[in-house]
Amino acid sequence: MKRRLWHFHGGLRLPGHKTESMQEPIQAANLPRRLTIPLQQHIGEPAEPVVEIGQRVLKGQLLARASEYISVPVHASTSGTVVAIEDRPIPHPSGLQAPCVVIDSDGRDEEIEHTPVNNYTELEPSALRNVIREAGIVGLGGAGFPAFIKLNPGPGNAVDTLILNGAECEPYITCDAMLMQTQPRRIIEGLLIMRHALQARHCIIALENNQPDAWQSLNNALEDDEKTFIELVKVPTIYPTGGEKQLIKVLTGKEVPSHGLPLDIQMVCHNVGTAAAIADTIHEGKPLISRYVTVTGDTVGQPCNLEVRIGTPFEAVLEQCGWRDDRNDEILMGGPLMGFTVDNPAVPVIKTTNCILSWPTTSEQQTPMPCIRCGECARVCPAQLLPQQLYWYARAKNFDRVQDFNLFDCIECGCCAYVCPSHIPLVQYYRFAKTEIWAQERDKKKADQARERHEFRQQRIERKKQEDEERKRRKKEMLKKSQGDETDGEESKKAAIDAAMARARARRGEKTPQSGGKKET
Amino acid sequence: MLEAIIVLAILAVVFGLLLGFAAVRLKVEGDPVVDQIDNILPQTQCGQCTYPGCRPYAEAIAKGEADINQCPPGGEVVIQQLADLLGVDPKPLNEEHGEHGEKTVVVIDENECIGCTLCIQACPVDAILGAPKQMHTVIESECTGCDLCIEPCPVDCIHIVPVPETPQTWKWPAPPQPLEKPPREAGGST
Numbered sequence: 187m188k189r190r191l192w193h194f195h196g197g198l199r200l201p202g203h204k205t206e207s208m209q210e211p212i213q214a215a216n217l218p219r220r221l222t223i224p225l226q227q228h229i230g231e232p233a234e235p236v237v238e239i240g241q242r243v244l245k246g247q248l249l250a251r252a253s254e255y256i257s258v259p260v261h262a263s264t265s266g267t268v269v270a271i272e273d274r275p276i277p278h279p280s281g282l283q284a285p286c287v288v289i290d291s292d293g294r295d296e297e298i299e300h301t302p303v304n305n306y307t308e309l310e311p312s313a314l315r316n317v318i319r320e321a322g323i324v325g326l327g328g329a330g331f332p333a334f335i336k337l338n339p340g341p342g343n344a345v346d347t348l349i350l351n352g353a354e355c356e357p358y359i360t361c362d363a364m365l366m367q368t369q370p371r372r373i374i375e376g377l378l379i380m381r382h383a384l385q386a387r388h389c390i391i392a393l394e395n396n397q398p399d400a401w402q403s404l405n406n407a408l409e410d411d412e413k414t415f416i417e418l419v420k421v422p423t424i425y426p427t428g429g430e431k432q433l434i435k436v437l438t439g440k441e442v443p444s445h446g447l448p449l450d451i452q453m454v455c456h457n458v459g460t461a462a463a464i465a466d467t468i469h470e471g472k473p474l475i476s477r478y479v480t481v482t483g484d485t486v487g488q489p490c491n492l493e494v495r496i497g498t499p500f501e502a503v504l505e506q507c508g509w510r511d512d513r514n515d516e517i518l519m520g521g522p523l524m525g526f527t528v529d530n531p532a533v534p535v536i537k538t539t540n541c542i543l544s545w546p547t548t549s550e551q552q553t554p555m556p557c558i559r560c561g562e563c564a565r566v567c568p569a570q571l572l573p574q575q576l577y578w579y580a581r582a583k584n585f586d587r588v589q590d591f592n593l594f595d596c597i598e599c600g601c602c603a604y605v606c607p608s609h610i611p612l613v614q615y616y617r618f619a620k621t622e623i624w625a626q627e628r629d630k631k632k633a634d635q636a637r638e639r640h641e642f643r644q645q646r647i648e649r650k651k652q653e654d655e656e657r658k659r660r661k662k663e664m665l666k667k668s669q670g671d672e673t674d675g676e677e678s679k680k681a682a683i684d685a686a687m688a689r690a691r692a693r694r695g696e697k698t699p700q701s702g703g704k705k706e707t
Numbered sequence: 708m709l710e711a712i713i714v715l716a717i718l719a720v721v722f723g724l725l726l727g728f729a730a731v732r733l734k735v736e737g738d739p740v741v742d743q744i745d746n747i748l749p750q751t752q753c754g755q756c757t758y759p760g761c762r763p764y765a766e767a768i769a770k771g772e773a774d775i776n777q778c779p780p781g782g783e784v785v786i787q788q789l790a791d792l793l794g795v796d797p798k799p800l801n802e803e804h805g806e807h808g809e810k811t812v813v814v815i816d817e818n819e820c821i822g823c824t825l826c827i828q829a830c831p832v833d834a835i836l837g838a839p840k841q842m843h844t845v846i847e848s849e850c851t852g853c854d855l856c857i858e859p860c861p862v863d864c865i866h867i868v869p870v871p872e873t874p875q876t877w878k879w880p881a882p883p884q885p886l887e888k889p890p891r892e893a894g895g896s897t
Contacts, residue, residue, distance in 0.1 A: 226874075280877035554883070581884070614882040621878040626784070628876070633750040636851045639832040640752050640760065 189419055192439040194432040196566040197424040198601050200523075202396060203358045207482040207489040212364055214493045215479075216506055221263055221289045221497030223249060224276045227536040228324040229331045230256030235287060241268045244298040246473055249287045252319065258332045259322045261473040262289060263495035265296040277500070277519045277533040279526040286534070289497070300471030311337075311383045314468075318383075321467040322474045322537075327351060327362075327428075327457030328520065330538035333464065336454060337383040346452035348386035349437065350377055350461055352393035352400065353421055355428035356521030359541040361478040362458050364491045366393060366400035369462060370407035376461030377416065379468050384454055388415060391458070392433055395420040425523070426599040430455045432568050444595050459540075479535060481507045483544040485515045494535045500542055501531040509544055518543040523600035555608040563602035563612060569595045573602040573612055580619035585626065588619050596620075741769045747788045751780045752831035753853035755805045760831065768793075776800050780852070782807030810870045812850040813857065817842050819864035826856035826865060 226232035233250035237243060243262040250260040266289045273283035306314055319334035339345050350373065354362040366373060373391070381389055393400055404418055421427050421436050431442045433455065440451050448455050459478065466472045475496055482489035487508020494503055500517060501509075509515070511531065518525040519539055535542075563573035572591055579588035596616050603612040744765035751761070756777040758764040767773035768789070775789040776798050783800065790797035800807060815826070815835070822840040834850045837843030845865075857865050870876075 276874065278874045278877075279879070280872070280874050282872060282874050282877055284874050583881075611882045614879065617879040618881050625876065625878055629749065632851075633748070635849070636750040636752065636832050637745070637761070639834070639849065640750065643831065643833050 189417065189437070190439075191419075191421060192436055193422075194427075194435040194568050195570045196568045196601060197426065197432070198566055198604060199423070200357050200425050200604075202423070203482070204360050204363065204396070207358070207360045207480050207491060208364065210488065210490040212368060212478060212491045212493060215495065215498055215503055217264060217291055217293065217295060217495070218498050218502045219291055220269075220499075221266070221291060221495065222274050222499070222534040223260055223263065223287045223289065223497040224274075224534065224536055225250050225260060225285045225287065227260065227330060227496070227538060228258055229329060230254065230258075232285060233257055233260045235271050235285075237268050237271075237287065239268055239271060242266070242292075243268060243289065244296050246298045246300065246475060248473075256332060256335065258319055258324055258334070259473075260287070261322055261475050262287075263475040263497050264289065264291045265294055266291040275530045275533050277528050277536060277539065281529050302471040303468045306379055306468050307382055311385065314379070314383045318464055318467060321463075321472070323460065323463050323467060324474070324537050325457055326459035326463060326477060326537065326540065328524070328538055328540060330536075333456065333460050336456065337380060339384055339449060339454070343449060344452060345384045345386040345449070345454050346388060347438065347454075348377070348381055348384055348389045349433065349448075349453060349455040350380075350389070350391040350458050351428060351430065351433055351455055352391055352397075352458040353428040353433055355394065355423070355425045356523055356541075357425075358482050358543055359480050359521050360482075361480045361491050361540050363393075363397050363400050364480075365459055365462060365478055366397070367403050370400075370404040372462040372465045373404070373458050374407055374412065374416070374461075375469060376463070376465035378412075379464050380454075380456060380461060381415075386454065388417075390417045390419055390437060392419045392421050392437060394423045394427065396423045425601070426568055426597065429568060429597050429599060431597070444592055474537060477535075477537060477539070479503065479539055480541040481509075482541070483515075483518075485509060485513060485544045485546060494539075496537060497534045499532050499534055500528065503535060503542060504531065504544060514547055515544045516547045523604065524598060552609040554610045557608055557610060560607060562605045562607065566601040566605050568599060568601060569597055571596060576619075577610065577612055577615050580615040583619075583622070585619060585623050589623065593619055593623075738766075738769055741765050743792055744768050744789065747781075747785055747792065748778060749780045749785060749851075751851040751853045753780060753851070753855060755779050757804070774798075774801065777804045779805035779807050811852040811854075811867045812847050812870055813845055813852070813854065813865050814847070814868055815843050815845055816864040816866060817844065819862050821862055821864075823861060825859040825861065829856045829859045831855060 225235065231254040234253045235250045237249050243249065244265045245262060247262045248259055249262050252259050268287060269290045270288040272285065274286040274288065275281070276284045276286065278284070303309060303317060315334040315337050318337065319332065323333040324330045325333055325336065352362055352366050354360065377389055377391065391404060401418060401420060408416060408418070419437060421433070426432055427436060430448060434448055434451070434453055435441055438453070442448050443450055463474050467474070476493050477496065478491055479494045480491050481503055486504065490507055492503060492506065501511060504517070505511070517528045517531055519528050520526065520541055522543060525541065525543060557574060557577065559574065561574070567573055575591045576588055576593055576596070579591065580593070593616060598613050598616060600613050603610065606612060741762070745762050748761040748765060754760065756764045756773065758767055758773065764773060764777070768775060775793065775795065776786050778785050779800060786797050786800060820842050822837060822842060824837065824839055824843070826843060827835045827837055831853060832849055832851055834846045835843055835856060836846060854867060857867070
């Protein structure tokens with residue numbers, strides 16, 4: 187039975203540039219002398235280091251543990267010595283530094299002993315999720331959201347369809363396609379584990395129709411009984427079909443609500459690479475310490491896909507593929523539309539590095555011209571937003587209005603900027619507005635906290651003042667009272683002296699019990 | 708005729724009582740505008756506006772005694788929000804009160820601190836921890852950067868440091884503005 191497919195709004199047909207990097211089989215990247223492993227390679231809180239400087243670590247050993255719920259651990263990608271735990275440049279659009287564990291490799295690549303899960307079907311889904319979390323697995327498609335959270339449907343939620351996303355829609359990137367071609371069984375094993383964790387009824391593996399080889403190999407690897415609940419679906423090659431919400435729309439015709447999650451419509455979507463990593467963890471006990479990376483672009487001599495250890499510098503990976511450092515190329519992490527420029531080629535490969543793209547720096551930046559209101563951007567927007575309106579309000583820094591136009595439904599796919607005849611960097615405006623709004627929210631939170639603390643302090647000072655006054659008043663009253671009836675005071679004074687004398691006598695008596703201790707008491 | 712007068716009189720009495728009751732029962736405590744203004748202010752409690760804290764400044768704005776452009780930590784964003792709330796025109800920040808700069812916090816040089824507690828008394832948000840003749844320290848996450856603790860310190864051991872930018876707090880820069888009008892050809896009119 188052929189599945190009916192739908193269309194999402196807009197989108198683009200782009201030149202694929204995929205064949206270049208698919209000529210060679212996947213190879214392992216060389217082991218670098220030094221690995222820099224950032225403590226945060228995922229969405230959420232950074233991990234907390236559990237190793238010390240100078241400590242020898244083995245491949246696969248835990249370097250940092252998860253600190254909060256939305257966090258995953260980080261592991262050593264090879265054996266060696268921890269030489270530093272400090273801020274180092276990371277691949278991030280800001281070019282800023284972040285805490286990293288730096289390991290000097292000893293070249294022996296010694297592995298710690300792994301404990302695979304023998305029969306995962308006997309494990310509770312929550313225990314299975316925990317194993318996946320401890321292996322440090324995050325979504326390998328690009329965003330890097332901890333995978334174990336997306337394998338938790340939550341109480342009372344049933345998952346109808348589990349979608350494995352193999353629709354690698356962005357030009358140049360081929361790491362998922364190569365994975366599907368060469369290791370289909372790992373993906374299917376991972377899918378079965380995910381299905382068990384989610385208790386999903388139905389599974390779909392979706393890939394673009396320009397990858398017939400990948401489809402063929404997956405189809406061959408699927409066993410007959412698995413075909414009853416796993417469906418292989420070819421989707422049209424339109425950018426950005428690989429977007430989670432867009433893929434769900436294409437496969438089912440349903441739309442994920444604004445500000446909602448696929449789970450709201452009983453669906454969960456994972457990347458094929460994540461599935462393969464989960465299979466390795468459950469069947470072999472291996473944590474996530476390497477990933478497939480596409481290395482391609484005009485200035486890369488031999489474009490290919492490599493299995494790269496997390497923490498390997500970009501330049502080491504590029505040089506292995508015939509890239510030279512002397513040309514001042516522009517290096518991107520991710521694809522040409524959704525990726526970002528990396529200024530420092532020494533930054534490490536992290537869990538979300540799906541592609542390293544290098545091309546000559548374009549000296550001539552196209553100057554943005556005024557918006558001519560042509561409406562092309564709205565025609566291609568896959569989220570059905572109004573990019574023009576978003577642009578005007580983001581430019582005017584009117585952050586309330588820009589949210590009224592659903593800025594946060596923008597997936598930053600870059601279609602609008604691609605078609606804009608005035609070359610306006612639209613996505614940059616949206617990213618600017620988003621980060622500004624987040625900063626304002628953080629400031630607001632901090633202000634509320636400061637207000638609370640200030641008010642508490644005011645109250646405390648007020649209370650102390652009242653208490654002081656009350657004490658003064660009581661003292662004054664006492665004084666007045668004692669002055670008022672002096673005889674009374676004298677009598678009490680006498681009584682006090684008598685009592686003190688009696689006490690003194692008693693004490694003396696205790697010291698010399700023979701001399702009439704009993705008499706005194 | 709008489710009936711009508713009686714009916715109207717009774718109605719008047721009933722509604723009068725109802726209104727009187729409502730006025731007592733549904734009385735609004737405080738001034739809601741003050742709360743709204745206070746909500747916008749950055750709560751640094753720095754006093755640069757010449758009022759002893761954000762709430763007194765909010766009260767002064769609500770009464771019309773203070774202008775909306777006296778808050779340097781809030782800067783343009785706060786002025787714009789206040790202008791929107793109060794329906795007045797935004798104006799540039801009054802330089803007399805200070806300049807809007809980057810966010811800072813203070814740190815105590817713990818080698819020099821003599822433990823006099825003067826800064827603890829000055830801190831409006833209880834962000835300094837210490838005891839007499841014991842070393843003091845600033846809880847950085849609670850510090851609002853008001854700098855009120857710097858003046859009382861007898862040994863000048865409190866220093867202002869900018870809040871470091873991390874990848875989590877980093878903001879995308881605003882793109883360069885496109886040309887308002889395309890460059891005209893020489894001799895072009897209008």
